[in-house]
Amino acid sequence: MISxxxxxxxxxxxxxxxxxxxSCCKDEGPTGPENDMALAGNWKLTKMSxxxxxxxxxFTESQLDSLGLVWTYKIEDDGTIEQTTNxxxxxxxxQGTWETSANKLTLILTGPTGGSGTLVYEYxxxxxxxxxxxxxxxxxxxxxxxxxx
Numbered sequence: 001m002i003s004x005x006x007x008x009x010x011x012x013x014x015x016x017x018x019x020x021x022x023s024c025c026k027d028e029g030p031t032g033p034e035n036d037m038a039l040a041g042n043w044k045l046t047k048m049s050x051x052x053x054x055x056x057x058x059f060t061e062s063q064l065d066s067l068g069l070v071w072t073y074k075i076e077d078d079g080t081i082e083q084t085t086n087x088x089x090x091x092x093x094x095q096g097t098w099e100t101s102a103n104k105l106t107l108i109l110t111g112p113t114g115g116s117g118t119l120v121y122e123y124x125x126x127x128x129x130x131x132x133x134x135x136x137x138x139x140x141x142x143x144x145x146x147x148x149x
Contacts, residue, residue, distance in 0.1 A: 039075045041075060042074050043073040043130050043146035048142070070091060073130075080095070092111070092112055094111055100123070103122050128147055129148075130147075
C-alpha cells in the first residue's frame, strides 16, 4: 500500500518538474468563451486517492486536514488562476492561467522563482465537486476532489 509520504513525494516531484522546468510548449492564452465557466470559484481539496499496482489509498477531508495538507484553487472567469499548496512543505502560491478543452483542464503556472510549467488534468464537475485525475510515468494514478467554497 502506498503511504501518504509516498503520495506527497510523488506529487512534489511531478509538480516541481512540471512547474519549474521552465519549458512551456503553449504560447497562447485561454480562449475565453470556450472555457468551462463552471470552474470559476474557490476550490479546496477534500479527498485524494492514489492507485498503484492495484493498491488504492484514499484520504478523506478530515485526514487531509489532520495532516495539515493545503491545496486550493482560486479560478477566475477571466482565465486566471491562483494555486496555493504546501505539498512541497512550504506554503506557496502560484499564479497563472487556465483553459479547458473537452474533458481536459490545462493550467499554466508560474512558480516562486519565476519558472513556469504546464499541468494537464482530466476533469469533471459534479455539482459543487471538481474531480481531477492524472497519472505519472511511474504508473501511479491520482484522483483529487475539490469542493467549491
